[in-house]
Amino acid sequence: MSDLRDTLRVSAAELGFDVCRFASASEPWSAGERLQHFVEAGRHGEMGWMETTLERRAHPTAMWDGARTAVVLGMNYGPASDPLPEMADRSAGYISVYARGDDYHEVIKGRLKTLAGQLASRLDAEVKVFVDTAPLMEKPLAQRAGLGWQGKHTNLLSRDQGNWLFLGVILTAAEIEPDPAETEHCGSCTACLDACPTNAFPAPFQLDARRCLSYLTIEHAGPWPVEFRALTGSRIYGCDDCLAVCPWNKFAQASRETRLAARDISVGPRLADLAALDDPTFRILFSKSPIKRIGRDRFVRNVLYAIGNSGDPRLVASAERLLDDASPLVRGAAVWALSRLMGAEAFAGLRDAKLAAETDEGVQSEWALLPLREKVAERSEVG
Structure with a gap:
């Protein structure tokens, strides 16, 4: 399996991904309980889809009971410089860094499918691809895979990529050895x-x-x-x-x-x-x-x-x-x-x-x- 993981990491890099790691998709976690509290408190606002899909979002196996491994990929979208000084010009609009280029869903999804095809052919196992469009909690999976941790702002934070990382996930029915999870490194910073x-x-x-x-x-x-x-x-x-x-x-x-x-x-x-x-x-x-x-x-x-x-x-x-x-x-x-x-x-x-x-x-x-x-x-x- 280590040979497979190395091969997939090389392929992921060739497809433009900056990181590729592996996590269990079947082990228990507390992320579903945190999401339930978030919705029960009404903090999701008008995002009614979070409430209607709450049960399916609670855990990867709640959406697909055959899921055993998550291949979690990250693509860096970091800006060349700090974008916040741009807001000094009040006669110009400020657009978030993530939305300044092409839609990342379209950039990532086709490449994920290519990588998923390679995985499926190697293992003869079913795979499913996700890019922030299905009831899958990607950030907890990314932390479990060791890409980073959810910071105090609840976004994924990486020691290598900072805050600027798009995520994509391949779920598979195959059992693949997981990478070590990441721990929180925010410390006392607020x-x-x-x-x-x-x-x-x-x-x-x-x-x-x-x-x-x-x-x-x-x-x-x-x-x-x-x-x-x-x-x-x-x-x-x-x-x-x-x-x-x-x-x-x-x-x-x-x-x-x-x-x-x-x-x-x-x-x-x-x-x-x-x-x-x-x-x-x-x-x-x-x-x-x-x-x-x-x-x-x-x-x-x-x-x-x-x-x-x-x-x-x-x-x-x-x-x-x-x-x-x-x-x-x-x-x-x-x-x-x-x-x-x-x-x-x-x-x-x-x-x-x-x-x-x-x-x-x-x-x-x-x-x-x-x-x-x-x-x-x-x-x-x-x-």
């Missing part, structure tokens, strides 16, 4: 917890997704709770703060995978340009990108929240034009953005002109309730 803009970590190693900017920008379908809008800054897709500040990144290397390289549109895109996107242009611009998945309306909603945080009066025209958008979600976000950029008198005049013609109750609420919400927020900040 850099990731301290960096979170929205205090999304109720405790170390725990996440409340409802407060996470990655969840809000990507998974949340409707208008955001007002309390989080100003906190997003210029982040329009995902958030890297807890990842980027980790001291273990000093050992990370820039990704060597060309398909994961950042596109020009994904680094410092101008908010005015993004606010002007219609649906066909959005689809073309973000073809083969994970950003395409959330759709134009949700993306422009995020852009408008960033416009509201920009402090740039030149963006008033971009937001005002979207008050007549076909999407109520976009119109409501435009209202909030303008309330932040315009003077009180000018905004009140605009409200008087637009509110009478607005037919959507949600957007009406944005116009009507915004002043009260803002006053409450101001009092909280003073207090």
Whole structure:
């Protein structure tokens, strides 16, 4: 079996993977119990699929009772430099590092299938391939295989790759000798917890997704709770703060995978340009990108929240034009953005002109309730 493992590691490296390790897929673990507590507390937010697939997610054998070994692979997507200083330009949007190139699902899945085929032919055993699209808890498997550990921010953290590692898993019915598991090496460090803009970590190693900017920008379908809008800054897709500040990144290397390289549109895109996107242009611009998945309306909603945080009066025209958008979600976000950029008198005049013609109750609420919400927020900040 050691010969097989070495052969698979060589093949994995040739396919572009940076690490390939093995773990038992059948031994008991506590990850399922932790996931159950997460869902029972409602911390999964609108991600209803986590609740409906909870039993199948509890353990690899709950999804496939024939699973005996997990081949866990990692592909480095590390940036060439710290991405966080990019947020200093408030008239540009910030896109998470993981989403700047091609969709990693598409980059990894075909290569996983190639490797799985080699494994199946060598062992004459059934195999199944997973890239973050099935009810399989990949991060606990990765820790069990020794790729890294789940840090206090709940993401996988590697001593060799830092925080920047995509995961793929091959489950097989064959018994293969496992690699040693990794232990936790966070120590007393709380850099990731301290960096979170929205205090999304109720405790170390725990996440409340409802407060996470990655969840809000990507998974949340409707208008955001007002309390989080100003906190997003210029982040329009995902958030890297807890990842980027980790001291273990000093050992990370820039990704060597060309398909994961950042596109020009994904680094410092101008908010005015993004606010002007219609649906066909959005689809073309973000073809083969994970950003395409959330759709134009949700993306422009995020852009408008960033416009509201920009402090740039030149963006008033971009937001005002979207008050007549076909999407109520976009119109409501435009209202909030303008309330932040315009003077009180000018905004009140605009409200008087637009509110009478607005037919959507949600957007009406944005116009009507915004002043009260803002006053409450101001009092909280003073207090």
